[in-house]
Amino acid sequence: xxxxxxxxxxxxxxxxxxxxxxxxxxxxxxxxxxxxxxxxxxxxxxxxxxxxxxxxxxxxxxxxxxxxxxxxxxxxxxxxxxxxxxxxxxxxxxxxxxxxxxxxxxxxxxxxxxxxxxxxxxxxxxxxxxxxxxxxxxxxxxxxxxxxxxxxxxxxxxxxxxxxxxxxxxxxxxxxxxxxxxxxxxxxxxxxxxxxxxxxxxxxxxxxxxxxxxxxxxxxxxxxxxxxxxxxxxxxxxxxxxxxxxxxxxxxxxxxxxxxxxxxxxxxxxxxxxxxxxxxxxxxxxxxxxxxxxxxxxxxxxxxxxxxxxxxxxxxxxxxxxxxxxxxxxxxxxxxxxxxxxxxxxxxxxxxxxxxxxxxxxxxxxxxxxxxxxxxxxxxxxxxxxxxxxxxxxxx
Amino acid sequence: xxxxxxxxxxxxxxxxxxxxxxxxxxxxxxxxxxxxxxxxxxxxxxxxxxxxxxxxxxxxxxxxxxxxxxxxxxxxxxxxxxxxxxxxxxxxxxxxxxxxxxxxxxxxxxxxxxxxxxxxxxxxxxxxxxxxxxxxxxxxxxxxxxxxxxxxxxxxxxxxxxxxxxxxxxxxxxxxxxxxxxxxxxxxxxxxxxxxxxxxxxxxxxxxxxxxxxxxxxxxxxxxxxxxxxxxxxxxxxxxxxxxxxxxxxxxxxxxxxxxxxxxxxxxxxxxxxxxxxxxxxxxxxxxxxxxxxxxxxxxxxxxxxxxxxxxxxxxxxxxxxxxxxxxxxxxxxxx
Numbered sequence: 001x002x003x004x005x006x007x008x009x010x011x012x013x014x015x016x017x018x019x020x021x022x023x024x025x026x027x028x029x030x031x032x033x034x035x036x037x038x039x040x041x042x043x044x045x046x047x048x049x050x051x052x053x054x055x056x057x058x059x060x061x062x063x064x065x066x067x068x069x070x071x072x073x074x075x076x077x078x079x080x081x082x083x084x085x086x087x088x089x090x091x092x093x094x095x096x097x098x099x100x101x102x103x104x105x106x107x108x109x110x111x112x113x114x115x116x117x118x119x120x121x122x123x124x125x126x127x128x129x130x131x132x133x134x135x136x137x138x139x140x141x142x143x144x145x146x147x148x149x150x151x152x153x154x155x156x157x158x159x160x161x162x163x164x165x166x167x168x169x170x171x172x173x174x175x176x177x178x179x180x181x182x183x184x185x186x187x188x189x190x191x192x193x194x195x196x197x198x199x200x201x202x203x204x205x206x207x208x209x210x211x212x213x214x215x216x217x218x219x220x221x222x223x224x225x226x227x228x229x230x231x232x233x234x235x236x237x238x239x240x241x242x243x244x245x246x247x248x249x250x251x252x253x254x255x256x257x258x259x260x261x262x263x264x265x266x267x268x269x270x271x272x273x274x275x276x277x278x279x280x281x282x283x284x285x286x287x288x289x290x291x292x293x294x295x296x297x298x299x300x301x302x303x304x305x306x307x308x309x310x311x312x313x314x315x316x317x318x319x320x321x322x323x324x325x326x327x328x329x330x331x332x333x334x335x336x337x338x339x340x341x342x343x344x345x346x347x348x349x350x351x352x353x354x355x356x357x358x359x360x361x362x363x364x365x366x367x368x369x370x371x372x373x374x375x376x377x378x379x380x381x382x383x384x385x386x387x388x389x390x391x392x393x394x395x396x
Numbered sequence: 397x398x399x400x401x402x403x404x405x406x407x408x409x410x411x412x413x414x415x416x417x418x419x420x421x422x423x424x425x426x427x428x429x430x431x432x433x434x435x436x437x438x439x440x441x442x443x444x445x446x447x448x449x450x451x452x453x454x455x456x457x458x459x460x461x462x463x464x465x466x467x468x469x470x471x472x473x474x475x476x477x478x479x480x481x482x483x484x485x486x487x488x489x490x491x492x493x494x495x496x497x498x499x500x501x502x503x504x505x506x507x508x509x510x511x512x513x514x515x516x517x518x519x520x521x522x523x524x525x526x527x528x529x530x531x532x533x534x535x536x537x538x539x540x541x542x543x544x545x546x547x548x549x550x551x552x553x554x555x556x557x558x559x560x561x562x563x564x565x566x567x568x569x570x571x572x573x574x575x576x577x578x579x580x581x582x583x584x585x586x587x588x589x590x591x592x593x594x595x596x597x598x599x600x601x602x603x604x605x606x607x608x609x610x611x612x613x614x615x616x617x618x619x620x621x622x623x624x625x626x627x628x629x630x631x632x633x634x635x636x637x638x639x640x641x642x643x644x645x646x647x648x649x650x651x652x653x654x655x656x657x658x659x660x661x662x663x664x665x666x667x668x669x670x671x672x673x674x675x676x677x678x679x680x681x682x683x684x685x686x687x688x689x690x691x692x693x694x695x696x697x698x699x700x701x702x703x704x705x706x707x708x709x710x711x712x713x714x715x716x717x718x719x720x721x722x723x724x725x726x727x728x729x730x731x732x
Binding site for chain 2: 015023026027206208210211214223338341353357364367368371372376379
């Protein structure tokens with residue numbers, strides 16, 4: 001078991017590394033970023049100021065080659081030549097190029113080398129240059145556009161709570177409702193309840209979350225307000241000022257009730273979406289179990305039907321659901337992005353979209369990394385849980 | 397009436413029904429599919445939307461990007477005085493005719509969905525069949541890739557890819573013939589608009605083929621051990637023939653169902669991408685970016701998001717229902 005966990009953790013780290021490298025490469029070949037703004041600004045007024053461009057490139061490591069840049073971003077190193085016993089090594093290693101062109105390098109020993117770069121950057125030039133502590137120290141660098149010069153982590157701190165609240169609440173509600181619904185519908189197969197349930201669940205899973213959110217706003221925020229009914233807010237997480245809701249009373253801005261009030265619609269949308277597919281899954285898994293011999297045996301020995309269903313059938317039917325839960329984790333992040341965008345909800349997903357649109361790549365990459373990591377941990381947890389709920393399975 | 401005549405007629409004089417050629421597999425499937433009313437209705441609905449988008453240039457009352465600054469956010473059925481025509485579904489935030497744009501958008505959104513679904517199913521089928529049939533290294537590699545792709549949050553990565561590729565055309569130049577085909581099918585400007593459509597198709601396909609590959613691999617694994625494969629091999633059939641003639645047709649039914657479902661998925665992914673502003677962007681109309689603009693002005697013009705929203709929901713549900721109907725029709729164990 002311990003061996004297995006250690007091995008899995010290594011796999012998780014390796015996968016997170018691959019994802020980080022791929023996203024880093026993608027975003028570093030992308031245009032935009034800090035330089036884009038300078039180009040846009042200066043093309044309006046005068047000619048480009050080469051000094052400013054070079055300063056900005058140095059500031060954001062844009063003059064470095066991909067690999068040293070990635071290493072500095074990931075680990076915070078190299079920060080200069082290698083120092084061993086007062087001796088420094090590799091100071092002459094070229095790690096980047098500030099300006100394209102050609103240059104002649106004259107070494108102290110008289111060698112002359114032609115290189116394809118007018119202003120090469122050497123390892124020794126990196127001494128004293130500001131650098132993050134690296135991803136491994138949980139320092140995701142600084143935001144370049146959204147909140148200039150602020151650490152990415154600070155941006156996340158204000159958002160991650162909102163997202164976890166949204167996702168946690170909706171996941172909890174979905175599980176709490178999906179299990180009894182799915183089981184009831186399987187136990188009463190072909191009844192009217194089952195028929196209505198399967199139809200609704202089918203429609204719910206085929207309906208895009210995007211439109212469900214828009215429809216929710218249309219009905220509960222706009223229409224209800226028009227009609228003078230107790231309405232729900234159309235977006236954001238807290239009101240700017242106290243609001244009077246008909247038949248309900250005043251809601252104080254920033255209070256607990258206010259937060260809940262803002263959560264109702266987005267949580268409902270995410271819940272309905274999950275509910276539709278999860279309860280269908282539980283229904284079919286329960287139907288499968290109800291056909292098994294041990295259920296017939298339990299009935300034959302005269303157990304009460306309730307006991308048969310709860311103790312013998314339900315427990316077994318929920319085993320595959322544990323893996324399903326891990327499998328939907330990646331999708332949860334996608335769903336949260338869309339839902340947060342529709343409701344203008346200040347969470348990680350909307351921050352990610354804002355970062356992509358503004359070209360703030362440090363923020364975008366941090367989002368990808370954090371969500372990848374959480375998803376992988378989720379998978380691991382589901383594997384461990386699997387052994388708990390199903391003693392036939394051993395991890396090795 | 398019919399029974400009365402039948403009873404009156406001499407049995408010997410009847411048509412020899414029993415001797416007629418037995419029904420083919422697809423006739424049975426068609427007959428069973430027709431019983432699923434919602435699926436048939438969905439198919440008709442999709443056909444109507446497809447047809448409307450096919451003849452969009454003929455039935456569109458206005459030009460696609462024609463702006464009428466005097467008429468912004470006009471409600472449905474607003475007459476346009478100077479043109480002498482009616483804005484059937486009103487106008488959008490800059491005064492373009494919504495109905496016209498909806499038609500062109502249907503053409504783009506649906507063809508993106510069809511292209512994505514077809515490409516990812518074909519790629520998945522090929523990869524899955526090869527891996528399942530040959531096993532060994534190919535299979536091992538495929539399984540690792542599938543495992544990797546199913547355990548990372550694909551949607552954010554898809555968004556990054558789309559946003560990066562859309563920003564700089566030099567990063568990934570598309571061949572001219574592809575650009576021209578796309579601009580021809582979707583009636584869009586080859587130079588300015590085709591690119592973002594191609595990027596969206598490419599990006600969704602990259603993350604979309606895994607489902608079909610997994611399905612195909614599973615089917616091939618279960619089929620390849622069967623006796624008729626062995627006898628085909630004994631008769632001297634080579635691998636390619638066995639895969640093409642025996643393995644693929646046997647794995648076909650679930651693939652068709654998966655194909656219809658991936659149509660729905662392709663559609664919603666494109667809509668989501670364009671809604672978030674990272675897919676196909678204005679002035680190229682798609683249901684997604686029409687939704688994006690109409691929701692921005694939703695508090696003052698609440699009906700606006702419904703116009704692109706309803707077709708999105710209807711076609712997404714319709715593809716799902718068709719898939720459901722096909723699943724029932726193709727399953728021989730299910731008695732109907």
